[in-house]
Structure formats: C-alpha cells, structure tokens
Amino acid sequence: MAGASNTTLSMKLLVDTKAARVLYAEASKDVVDFLFSLLTLPVGTVVKILGNDAMVGSIGNLYGSVEKLDETYVRSADAKGALLAPAGGYDGGKLLQLPEAAQPTEFYRCSAYFVGCSRYYTECATDLSKVSGTRCLNNSCSGTMTTKMIIVDSSRAASGGEAAAAGQSSGHAAGKGFVQGVVTYTVMDDLKVAPMSTISGITLLSTFGITDIGMLQEKTVKLGYEEGLKILKASLQSKTVFTDVFLVKKK
Numbered sequence: 001m002a003g004a005s006n007t008t009l010s011m012k013l014l015v016d017t018k019a020a021r022v023l024y025a026e027a028s029k030d031v032v033d034f035l036f037s038l039l040t041l042p043v044g045t046v047v048k049i050l051g052n053d054a055m056v057g058s059i060g061n062l063y064g065s066v067e068k069l070d071e072t073y074v075r076s077a078d079a080k081g082a083l084l085a086p087a088g089g090y091d092g093g094k095l096l097q098l099p100e101a102a103q104p105t106e107f108y109r110c111s112a113y114f115v116g117c118s119r120y121y122t123e124c125a126t127d128l129s130k131v132s133g134t135r136c137l138n139n140s141c142s143g144t145m146t147t148k149m150i151i152v153d154s155s156r157a158a159s160g161g162e163a164a165a166a167g168q169s170s171g172h173a174a175g176k177g178f179v180q181g182v183v184t185y186t187v188m189d190d191l192k193v194a195p196m197s198t199i200s201g202i203t204l205l206s207t208f209g210i211t212d213i214g215m216l217q218e219k220t221v222k223l224g225y226e227e228g229l230k231i232l233k234a235s236l237q238s239k240t241v242f243t244d245v246f247l248v249k250k251k
Helices: 029-040 043-050 059-068 077-084 122-126 154-159 162-174 198-207 225-235 241-246
Strands: 009-016 021-027 107-110 144-149 185-188 193-195 216-223
Touching: 009 029, 021 029, 021 198, 021 241, 029 185, 029 193, 029 225, 043 059, 043 077, 043 225, 059 077, 107 122, 185 198, 216 225, 225 241
Parallel strands: none
Antiparallel strands: 009 021, 009 216, 021 185, 107 144, 185 193
C-alpha cells in the first residue's frame, strides 16, 4: 500500500499449543493505541485500505460504485473525496500512524488567488476545501484549491516564548494516543482489553481450564503494517483475531 507506515511494534502471546489457540496477549500502550485506533476509521477508509474484495457483505460494492462515477454524475470532486477518503481516516491507510492530541486540520484555498492581484473572484479568497485539488467553486475560475493554509495556534502565538513552545511540544507528545503507558495491558483473542495484573493472569488460566501449564508457550510477534491489515480484517470477521493472524493453521 502506498504511503504505508514503517512503524513496527511487538507483543507477547500466550499460546495453548495443545488447542492451537492464543489465550491472550501482553501489550504495551502503543499496541493498545493501535487497536483502539481501528475504531476511528470510517467505513470508506476501511474499504480503501482492505480492498473491495476483502469486505464481507455489500459495502465494497458501494465503494466501487463511487469510484466508477465520473464528474458527470458526482456533484463535485470534494463530494467524491468525502466518500472515498473520508475525514478522520489516515492518509494512504497508515494504520500504525496514531492520532495525536490537537492534530492540526489542513485547508486549501484556490491557487488562482494571490495578494495584490486586482482581478480575482471572491470565492478564490474566501472558500476553503479539506481536499487538495478540488476545483474552485467559481465556474468562471480555472484554478484548483491547492494553496495550503496554515492554522495558527493562538495560545502559542500569544506566548511568543521558546519555553511556551517547548512546553506545548512536551504536552503534545504526552497526549499522543488513547491510553496511559503506566501499565501493561491484557488483550484477549477477541480483542477485549484490560489492565494486566498477576491475579488477573492466574484467573484467566483458570477460566480457560488450563491444567497443564507445560502446554503453554510464550511467543513474541511483530506488529507491522501487514499484520495491522490482517488484524483489521480479522476484527470484522472473527472472535479469534490473534489466533487467525499469528498462528499457522495445521491442515
């Protein structure tokens, strides 16, 4: 996939080798942030990164229909972009690029407008689009909205100091993701997530009916973009996600 993130994470799986299943995983904050980030993906983005054929049901056909419609039938490029690349989705399907607090929003203005020009249309200066390349709304203008507008952080501008900027940067990094990094998390095979503890681990083994701990195996797995795609797909189809993705099924 073009633009895929190179981020690679890892987590530990506790595998029941006798039953050939993953009991649960020990996951860091980054892994849990990734799993929770799947909830932020709009349906259009999910179809885009998995592909029409990978979708269960008929939603893939809707996506394919929008792709095939040309400008004769679609109201505008902006409208088509909102369906094929909806706001809130990650550009290029970067599954492991997690959202950060106060993520700036990008807007684009018509490229035909520039300061000092005596001949420009009002729409060129006042209309903005979230999608670069959208045609200017004024039918008499041949420009496209490709001039990126910078959103200024008012709190930073008001302070005017390097210390304030550094503090903002620190707070920005601290606010990355969704969960706190003070504990390790237990992620079940069906993606139920909870803070991990020694007592909870023992309780889980009892719940699974494990009597022979010699049949248990710890397995460390890498979680990169390809694995992220498989987890996303499996999460829509299965309640044994980690088993389906990381264990080789015996024929």
